[in-house]
Amino acid sequence: MRPEGCIEGVLGRIREIESRFGIERRPAGEAVSFEEVLSKAQGDLGDPSLPEGDVDVPSSVAERLERWEPELRRLCDRYGVDPDLARAVMRHESGGREDAVSSAGAIGLMQLMPGTARALGVDPRDPVRNLEGGIKYLAQLLERYGGDVERALAAYNAGAGRVDAHGGVPPIPETQRYVRNVLALYRKYDRGGSM
Secondary structure (H helix, E strand, O other): OOHHHHHHHHHHHHHHHHHHOOOOOOOOOOOOOHHHHHHHHHHHHOOOOOOOOOOOOOOOHHHHHHHHHHHHHHHHHHHOOOHHHHHHHHHHHHOOOOOOEOOOOOEOOOOEOHHHHHHHOOOOOOHHHHHHHHHHHHHHHHHHOOOOHHHHHHHHHHOHHHHHHHOOOOOOHHHHHHHHHHHHHHHHHHOOOOO
């Protein structure tokens, strides 16, 4: 396909999306008044198709983590992982957000990379399977490193190859911070701290 065909296809798709969402194009340089923008926004706020009343959307990290607590405990029991450790990882990775996606491409509650999720046999976009994959992966790493939590956490963040190459936590500032932060959360939960 010629580049012009690709560009036209993309522009066509953009026009389709704009049309679907009621986005109007204006000629370059044409001014839009503040009142017009405000009126449009207020009209959108009054849209009767939007749900009213109580909507079950957790607003804080603690509420999001609490929502997943029964499933987390069940999976930790299944894979032999300390729930306080899994909770600390989940909190640090995503704050309990099932829709979290990192700039590196990690997905969901436990921030699984697509390749890791495939290797674990889970769909990272399914929150329950994502949680299971993350806990299963933690269990594998803990076993690999003989229960050494620091090395397991470093491998969760930077990959087992880097941990093996350095014989421990690699000298990567992000990974070193990650291990420190997750261990601090782990100790907090282990002492009965709140989520």
